[in-house]
Structure formats: C-alpha cells, structure tokens
Amino acid sequence: MAAPLRVVVAKPGLDGHDRGAKIVARALRDAGHEVIYTGLRRTPEQIVRIVMDEDAQLLGLSSLSGAHAHLFPIICQLLVEAEMGDVVVFGGGIIPTNDRPALYEAGVRAVFGPGTTSTEIVEFIETVTEKTNSGESIGCGAKTDWHWGQ
Amino acid sequence: MKAAFDGSRRGLARALSHIENNQMGSIEPPSNYIPPDKNEWQVLGVTGAPGVGKSCLVDKIIQHWIEQGHKVAILAVDPTSPVTGGALLGDRLRMSNSDGEESVYFRSIATRKHGGSVPGVVAKMLELLIFCGWTKCIVETVGAGQGEIRVAAIADRILLVEAPGRGDGVQAEKAGLIELADLIVVNKSDLDGAQRTADEIRQALQVGATSPPQILLASAATGEGIEEMCVSIDQMVEREGSSRAKLLERVKAVHEQALLDSPQLENILEIVASGTSAEMALQALDKQSQQNTQKE
Ligand code: B12
Ligand SMILES: Nc1nc2c(ncn2[C@@H]2O[C@H](COP(=O)(O)OP(=O)(O)O)[C@@H](O)[C@H]2O)c(=O)[nH]1
Ligand SMILES: [Mg+2]
Numbered sequence: 497m498a499a500p501l502r503v504v505v506a507k508p509g510l511d512g513h514d515r516g517a518k519i520v521a522r523a524l525r526d527a528g529h530e531v532i533y534t535g536l537r538r539t540p541e542q543i544v545r546i547v548m549d550e551d552a553q554l555l556g557l558s559s560l561s562g563a564h565a566h567l568f569p570i571i572c573q574l575l576v577e578a579e580m581g582d583v584v585v586f587g588g589g590i591i592p593t594n595d596r597p598a599l600y601e602a603g604v605r606a607v608f609g610p611g612t613t614s615t616e617i618v619e620f621i622e623t624v625t626e627k628t629n630s631g632e633s634i635g636c637g638a639k640t641d642w643h644w645g646q
Numbered sequence: 647m648k649a650a651f652d653g654s655r656r657g658l659a660r661a662l663s664h665i666e667n668n669q670m671g672s673i674e675p676p677s678n679y680i681p682p683d684k685n686e687w688q689v690l691g692v693t694g695a696p697g698v699g700k701s702c703l704v705d706k707i708i709q710h711w712i713e714q715g716h717k718v719a720i721l722a723v724d725p726t727s728p729v730t731g732g733a734l735l736g737d738r739l740r741m742s743n744s745d746g747e748e749s750v751y752f753r754s755i756a757t758r759k760h761g762g763s764v765p766g767v768v769a770k771m772l773e774l775l776i777f778c779g780w781t782k783c784i785v786e787t788v789g790a791g792q793g794e795i796r797v798a799a800i801a802d803r804i805l806l807v808e809a810p811g812r813g814d815g816v817q818a819e820k821a822g823l824i825e826l827a828d829l830i831v832v833n834k835s836d837l838d839g840a841q842r843t844a845d846e847i848r849q850a851l852q853v854g855a856t857s858p859p860q861i862l863l864a865s866a867a868t869g870e871g872i873e874e875m876c877v878s879i880d881q882m883v884e885r886e887g888s889s890r891a892k893l894l895e896r897v898k899a900v901h902e903q904a905l906l907d908s909p910q911l912e913n914i915l916e917i918v919a920s921g922t923s924a925e926m927a928l929q930a931l932d933k934q935s936q937q938n939t940q941k942e
Contacts, residue, residue, distance in 0.1 A: 535739035
C-alpha cells in the first residue's frame with residue numbers, strides 16, 4: 497500500500513474565519529490523507545517552513561478576508577525559492593472570479609469557493625495524484641497552464 | 647541522509663519520511679558525530695488523555711529549552727482512522743510560538759497501522775534527530791488508555807499530564823502509566839478541582855510499590871507553575887524501578903514492529919482466519935525468520 501499523502505491546510509494572514517479550513521481538513525482526512533492543520537494567523541514564512549518540516553506534498557490555503565491576491569503568490573514564490581516548487585498549492589474561501597487568473601498564474605492549481613463539496617475537493621486531489629504519478633509536474637513552481645476546472 | 651547530516655531541514659524531513667515509510671535500513675551516525683554527554687538525557691515523552699493540555703505545555707517546554715540554547719525537535723503523534731487510513735494532525739495548532747524558529751523542528755506523525763500510541767518508527771526517527779544534532783526531543787503521544795504505556799519504550803523521561811474536571815477519576819491509573827511517570831503535572835490549575843485531582847493522584851500512588859514522582863500544579867493558560875515545571879523537568883531523575891519497565895517496553899516495541907512489518911503478516915492473519923490458533927501461526931513465522939537469519 498502506498499504511503500498516505502501529507503497535506504498542510506493553512507490559514508495565512510490575519511483572517512480569523514476557520515470553519516471552511518476545518519471542514520476541508522476533515523474532508524481530506526476522511527478521504528484517507530494525513531492532514532496537518534496549522535491553526536490561524538500564520539505568516540507566509542511560517543507556512544513554508546511547516547510544509548518543509550512536515551514533508552508535505554500538498555498545501556491548501558484558506559482565505560476569506562480578501563488577502564489572497566497578496567498572500568497566495570508570495571507563498572508560492574517562497575516555496576520555489578526554498579526548492580519546494582514540486583509542492584502542489586491549492587486554495588479556497590472568498591475569492592472573486594476576477595482574482596483567480598492571477599493566482600493560477602502564480603502557481604495555485606485550484607481555487608474553491610463557498611458551497612464546494614468534499615467530493616469535488618477529493619476529485620481534485622485524485623487528479624493531482626494521477627498527474628504526478630504519470631510524471632507531469634504541476635507543483636507551484638512548474639511551468640504549466642493546467643488548473644482545476646479549466 | 648547526507649543532506650540531513652549536513653544540516654538541511656528538507657533533507658532531514660525527507661529522511662524522516664523514509665523512516666516513516668519503512669524505506670530506511672539501520673542508521674549510522676555521521677563520521678564527525680560527537681555523542682551527547684552521558685549525564686544528559688535527550689528524549690522527553692509527554693503523555694496523558696486527549697485535551698488535558700499536553701500540546702500547550704509542550705509549547706512552554708520548547709520555549710524554556712531554546713532559551714537554554716538547545717535545539718529542540720518535537721514528534722507529535724495523533725491517531726490514524728482505522729477505517730479510512732486518514733488522520734487529522736492538529737498538535738501544531740498550539741505551537742504558534744515555535745513555528746518558524748530555526749532551533750525548533752516540529753513534525754506531526756500519524757499512528758498509521760501501528761496499534762499502540764507511539765509507532766515503532768518513532769524510535770528510529772529519534773535516533774536520526776539526535777545524530778543530526780537536536781539536543782532535546784519531545785514525543786507527544788495520543789492519550790489512549792492501555793496503549794499509552796508504549797511511550798516508555800522510547801523516552802528517557804516521562805511527563806504525565808492530567809487535568810481537573812474530567813469526571814472519570816484518574817485515567818492514567820488504569821493505563822498503568824502512573825507507575826512509570828517521572829513527573830506528573832496537573833494542568834489547568836486555573837480551573838476548579840485541580841488540587842483535588844492532584845490529591846486523587848497522590849492517593850492512587852500511595853497504594854503502589856515504587857517511590858512516587860513529584861506532582862505539580864500548573865496552567866498553560868495563565869503561566870502559573872510553568873517555571874517550576876520546567877525546572878523540575880531539567881532536574882528530573884528516573885524513578886526507581888522504572889528503567890526495567892522502560893527496557894521491557896523497548897523490547898516489546900521492537901518485537902511488535904517486526905511482526906507488523908513482516909511480509910508474512912497477511913498470511914498469518916489468513917491462517918488464523920481459517921481456524922488455526924494465533925499461537926500456531928506465529929510459530930510458523932518464527933521458524934521462517936530463523937531460517938532467514940541462518941541464510942544471512
Ligand atoms: C461565519 C462568518 C464569520 C464568523 C467566523 C467564525 C469562524 N470561526 O469561522 C465571524 C462572526 C467571527 C466573522 C467575523 C468577521 N467577518 Co465574516 N463571515 C462569516 C460568513 C457569514 C460565513 C463564513 C463561513 O464560515 N462559511 C462556511 C464555510 C464552510 O465556508 P467557507 O469558509 O467559504 O469554505 C468553503 C469554501 O470556501 C472552500 N474553502 C475555504 N477554504 C478552503 C481552503 C482549501 C484548501 C480548500 C480546498 C477549500 C476551501 O471550501 C469550504 C467548504 O465548501 C461569511 C459570508 C459568507 N457567505 O461566506 C462572512 C465574511 C467572510 N466575513 C466578512 C467580514 C468582513 C468579517 C469581519 C471583518 C466583520 C467585521 N467587520 O468585524 C470579521 C473578521 C474576523 C476576522 N478576524 O477575520 C466578509 C469578508 C469580505 C471580504 N472578503 O471582502 C464576509 C464575506 C461577509 C460579507 N459578505 O461581507 N465572520
Ligand atoms: N483553562 C485552561 N485551558 C487550557 C489550559 N491548557 C490548555 N487548555 C485548553 O485545553 C484544550 C486542549 O489543549 P491541548 O494542548 O490541545 O491538549 P492535548 O490534547 O492534551 O494536547 C485547548 O482548548 C486549550 O486551550 C490551561 O492551563 N487552562
Ligand atoms: Mg495535543
């Protein structure tokens with residue numbers, strides 16, 4: 497049996513909304529993954545350090561405060577600088593459709609809004625696993641146009 | 647592995663995953679390795695029922711040790727769901743002070759298929775961390791009754807955490823762990839009943855044969871008693887009689903690990919399922935492993 501995936505679910509910045517992040521963390525656990533939840537108010541640097549120390553393959557970011565446009569790209573960049581461009585980054589929360597292209601451009605591979613079902617998030621993870629297993633790079637540092645829901 | 651010895655955090659994290667996934671044989675220390683002073687101990691096991699405040703107290707112990715100039719590694723163990731194989735690892739949540747510190751390494755570990763509270767691989771992970779120059783290691787274990795005692799297999803010292811208002815008397819007493827603890831802290835002293843909980847433990851210990859450990863009151867929330875706790879941890883002596891119990895747990899842990907890792911495990915389970923006694927099935931396994939050693 498393959499080792500379970502290790503996924504960090506993080507709340508960057510000062511945003512105090514944590515219901516969504518906790519629901520997503522539980523959904524991923526129930527899908528058989530090992531989920532490390534960071535808790536609220538982590539800096540981009542802390543998040544990158546956590547992903548490194550926990551040797552996670554995926555990073556899920558949750559933001560409802562409007563800071564995603566600023567924070568998500570910084571985190572992707574710091575990951576690449578730390579030679580962790582292979583980590584797959586995805587996110588969710590209150591993220592207007594207009595803001596999404598810039599996030600995809602920065603290396604975020606999926607954005608999920610309110611009302612997203614666990615099934616859809618799990619489908620995304622399965623797709624990521626298939627792609628990674630077939631040798632396709634879709635980490636935050638990979639040069640690819642692919643993103644979820646294209 | 648080399649990267650880990652050279653001080654790379656990512657190298658260390660990767661090597662720990664290899665250990666966790668059983669992809670690593672025995673570990674040799676690097677050539678420039680200087681073993682720690684014989685009088686110093688490295689591994690603190692922190693155990694107790696869920697919710698008593700282990701993670702919050704660990705956060706304080708980390709602060710205390712990094713102020714002393716230690717490099718502190720934490721392995722926090724949480725249970726894997728036996729049904730889905732997934733796990734929610736939430737101990738980091740309480741460690742906001744240590745996130746990002748260069749001299750702190752924090753790793754969450756799921757129990758995976760290992761039944762006990764401390765997966766057998768943890769012993770090997772600790773070995774690697776110590777080889778890599780982490781001078782203090784803390785293992786926080788899931789508070790799960792009987793299995794709890796397994797922490798003794800890997801810890802030099804054991805801190806047992808209790809808390810008031812849990813309504814069901816002293817849990818650890820049932821687990822037999824109270825006999826092994828080198829220090830007992832009743833956390834949440836800011837709440838009613840902490841003193842009573844401490845008294846209950848004291849009474850329970852009087853019945854036992856070995857010399858009782860120190861019992862302290864503390865509150866991770868208000869900071870009361872935390873300094874005393876840290877001082878006591880540094881001065882903690884191993885309890886009389888507990889070292890034999892620790893050795894016994896160590897041997898049992900290795901034995902159990904060998905069984906769980908055995909390629910024959912599925913066969914054995916099948917044999918047992920078909921009606922043969924578990925004892926007979928295990929004898930077959932023993933024979934096989936003897937043959938293997940002879941081949942080597
Ligand atoms: C509940 C709530 C609160 C609660 C939060 C409780 C808590 N502990 O979470 C309280 C009352 C504390 C609160 C406070 C505030 N709130 Co409020 N809050 C909401 C509300 C009504 C619902 C959020 C929620 O919990 N939804 C339920 C969860 C399950 O859904 P979700 O988080 O969206 O998550 C889903 C998806 O987005 C996605 N997802 C989310 N994260 C992730 C992560 C990953 C990795 C993945 C894959 C998916 C994913 O999957 C989830 C499941 O479907 C929203 C409005 C709304 N309709 O969203 C406003 C809202 C988010 N709040 C808002 C505001 C402004 C505030 C305050 C600033 C108000 C104030 N002036 O004081 C404060 C700020 C608090 C803080 N420190 O950050 C605004 C944000 C505006 C913006 N972004 O521009 C909103 C949008 C309301 C609005 N329309 O104005 N809030
Ligand atoms: N009142 C009070 N609550 C505490 C104290 N220490 C921890 N807690 C709370 O107890 C809960 C469990 O703490 P945690 O450290 O996660 O417990 P663990 O499961 O034993 O690791 C959290 O909600 C903490 O905020 C304390 O000293 N006093
Ligand atoms: Mg804990």
